[in-house]
Amino acid sequence: MEEASVIVDVQGRVAHLRLNRPRTLNALDMGMIRAIALALAGWRDNPVIHAVVIEGTGERAFCAGGDIRAVRDAALSGDASVIREFFTDEYALNAAIAGYPKPYVALIDGFCMGGGIGVSVHGQIRIATEFAQFAMPETAIALFPDVGATHVLPRLPGQLGLFLGLTGHRLSGTDAVHAGLATHYVPRAQLPKLRRALARDGVAVVAGFAEALPPFTLAPHREAIDRCFGHHSIEAIEAALAAEDTDWARTTLATLSNMSPSSLRWSFDILRAGANRTLTQCLAAELSLVQRVTRHPDFAEGVRAMVVDKDRAPKWGPISGP
Secondary structure (H helix, E strand, O other), X not given: OOOOOEEEEEEOOEEEEEEOOHHHOOOEOHHHHHHHHHHHHHHOOOXXXXXXXXXXXXXXXXXXXXXXXXXXXXXXXXXXXXXXXXXXXXXXXXXXXXXXXXXXXXXEOOEEEOHHHHOOOOOOEEEEOOOOEEEOOHHHHOOOOOOOHHHHHHHOOOOHHHHHHHHOOOEEHHHHHHHOOOOEEOOHHHHHHHHHHHHHHOHHHHHHHOOOOOOOOOHHHHHHHHHHHOOOOHHXXXXXXXXXXXXXXXXXXXXXXXXXXXXXXXXXXXXXXXXOOOHHHHHHHHHHHHHHHOOOHHHHHHHHHHHHOOOOOOOOOOOOOO
16 A cells, blocks of 8 residues: 555654655645645644654655646646645645644755745744755746745844845755844754654753854855845846855846746835735735736746746746736
8 A cells, every 4th residue: 555645643742743745756646635635624622642744755855846747737727726726725735834823843964945935834833954955946837926925034134034045045954043033053863863752852952962053154145145136126136246246146146037027026016015014924925926926928838948847047038017
């Protein structure tokens, strides 16, 4: 029999969720989203359960995102109801995690991107290993940072969130703690011991496993990030990067030039607006936008180039609204 895509069990005082699609880097499909939501609802008022732990199966990924192929297929077939249902359920799960009344602990080892951010960053405790890789790479497929990221990213220090959301820059596990996407750094080798301690003694043990951080690799560029990404349009950001005349700025400008020009603009707008919205308002705005963005030609082309054919050579259309 095929194993469940989400393995659910209880270890001591802790309920455990394991994302179990390692061959797809634990990408979230509709069944997984609903299984997680159902489990969380069942544990919410159970006095035996003191905390919830979520992690991925295998060492390559915690969760590399949502099942974007299925979304593209629905978009190409014109099935808007499938797209609406998928994102409605996913964003409802993000909100449920954010409002969960018990400690919610994400053990993040390997890739944590897109939908993986959504099932981790809204919890109280996000533990990253040295092998963790965090990113919101949506502009590369002509989407936009969603799953509540329009609330989270604008609240990172300075303009760091806008930089991460527009460029898709990957953060190591330790850098994610510096940035605020993770809360603790624990080496991979310590995870089995940490799991046992959590089951036995609860979340109070986490602090004892956390290790000191190396320097933030983006620290040398923080002032330039704030200076360049503090402008009020994509064009102004690009001009500011060109004026910097540094290797970092040239690399960043080249990265932006590879993204969907339309996606950069709607991502910029919704991220800036998210700074003044609640999480509930952000998720509602994301649900409205995603149903329009997925009908835009750049979305199908971006997923084709980056996920389906993997030629990494998308042919973007002219700048236009979703």
